[in-house]
Amino acid sequence: IFYKFREYYMKTSRQIRRLEASSRSPLYTHISATFSGLTTIRAFDKQDKIMEEFFTCQDYQASAWIVFVRASRWFCYRLDMMAAIFGVVAVLATTIAVRYTDVDPGLAGISLSYVMILPGLFQWAIRQSTEVSNLMVAVERVREYSQLEAEEDVGNNEKIPKGWPSRASITASKASFQYHHTLPAVLKQVNFEIKEGEKIGIVGRTGAGKSSLLNMLFRMGKNNGAIKIDGHDIQNLKLQTLRNAISVIPQDPVLFTGTLRKNLDPFRSYRDEEIWQALEEVQMKKKVSEMEGKLETPIIESGSNLSVGERQLLCLARALLKRNKILVIDEATANVDYKTDNQIQSTIRKTFVSCTVLTVAHRLNTIMDCDRIMVLDAGNIVEFDLPYKLLQIPNGHFNQLVQQNSEEEVSRLTEIAKTSAIERNIDLDQIDKEMASQIPVLNMPTIMYDDADDIGMINTTFQDNE
Numbered sequence: 289i290f291y292k293f294r295e296y297y298m299k300t301s302r303q304i305r306r307l308e309a310s311s312r313s314p315l316y317t318h319i320s321a322t323f324s325g326l327t328t329i330r331a332f333d334k335q336d337k338i339m340e341e342f343f344t345c346q347d348y349q350a351s352a353w354i355v356f357v358r359a360s361r362w363f364c365y366r367l368d369m370m371a372a373i374f375g376v377v378a379v380l381a382t383t384i385a386v387r388y389t390d391v392d393p394g395l396a397g398i399s400l401s402y403v404m405i406l407p408g409l410f411q412w413a414i415r416q417s418t419e420v421s422n423l424m425v426a427v428e429r430v431r432e433y434s435q436l437e438a439e440e441d442v443g444n445n446e447k448i449p450k451g452w453p454s455r456a457s458i459t460a461s462k463a464s465f466q467y468h469h470t471l472p473a474v475l476k477q478v479n480f481e482i483k484e485g486e487k488i489g490i491v492g493r494t495g496a497g498k499s500s501l502l503n504m505l506f507r508m509g510k511n512n513g514a515i516k517i518d519g520h521d522i523q524n525l526k527l528q529t530l531r532n533a534i535s536v537i538p539q540d541p542v543l544f545t546g547t548l549r550k551n552l553d554p555f556r557s558y559r560d561e562e563i564w565q566a567l568e569e570v571q572m573k574k575k576v577s578e579m580e581g582k583l584e585t586p587i588i589e590s591g592s593n594l595s596v597g598e599r600q601l602l603c604l605a606r607a608l609l610k611r612n613k614i615l616v617i618d619e620a621t622a623n624v625d626y627k628t629d630n631q632i633q634s635t636i637r638k639t640f641v642s643c644t645v646l647t648v649a650h651r652l653n654t655i656m657d658c659d660r661i662m663v664l665d666a667g668n669i670v671e672f673d674l675p676y677k678l679l680q681i682p683n684g685h686f687n688q689l690v691q692q693n694s695e696e697e698v699s700r701l702t703e704i705a706k707t708s709a710i711e712r713n714i715d716l717d718q719i720d721k722e723m724a725s726q727i728p729v730l731n732m733p734t735i736m737y738d739d740a741d742d743i744g745m746i747n748t749t750f751q752d753n754e
Contacts, residue, residue: 371407489655543591
């Protein structure tokens, strides 16, 4: 009977426990996000809204927990009732046996005392078994994570030469990208060629596919078509080999809990001198030297004890340590002030002179001096040329992005593009002639006049209009 009750209870209890476990995730995530963004919440006076969201998550979790507790009490109450009934039956049976049979009363009393212990043992065993079964929901969730579909890594490195990539040229032919095979393509049959050591700016409106282009290089989803680095298709490479060959500076700087050294060199592959050299190149050496622990200074979760600019500079130092030939910058200066922005851009120009650099731009001034600019729109490359040349296209996509700024800013950006073109020994007059030849000329209709009176009448009309 105890076992039957247990089976009946477990059918519901296990599902309630799953619901309660899953309801905790939104609550913990909300608490963690609130602590991380506490300054922003107070700056925008959104405490009431955040508290309302917290109470919503808490109510959702508490309701599942209350249902679980009530179900447990329901089960325990019935176990107690069964134990009580069992005790009453045992006492009555023993009394009747002693009165109407030849059973020794002493022996019957000892037997009854042991029998009365059995319901408690049964209850304890049943409760422990149900608790273990409910706690196995946590193991079940861990197992679900362990069985998630892994990234496809079918490549091999047999034909990769030592020191690859040496030139860091990138080509794409009819390349498409999906985040999942069930989702539509976010990049559609794009074609481009990036030469060795070129500095490429990538711009476009929100959702145009800028970050997706970078994710395609890292094989963060499903790639179609051919993407080659130094002539080797990245589909044929091991993921670790591919991603180790490309340095990235993300929009949101990623720092881990641990020491400063661990964040810069997690695998202890570099000497202290190399780390200090990287810090000096990003102008962080003085700051780190003034810290009490220097390279052993503890970094708390997400680098909260550092400013956004300092975190971004540390990410840049981490990229400098690897000395890769390809650097990817995903709007790295979108959340920093102009001074830090200029500092980061200056460091990149000095230290990555011979590298191929792809920069997704939030501020146009950071990419106006690039070799070429790639303009994306709805997953397609609509323009890809010199910044100065793209500015000469009256209704071009890039020109429209620039024209959204103030007149003073437009003039400044144009001057940066022009100066950059001159420094690269590009013939601006030739570009102007090429662009002028592409401007359509209006074909005016030919007018035939019968006599001089008609000509005089037209001339009079022109004078009146003037």
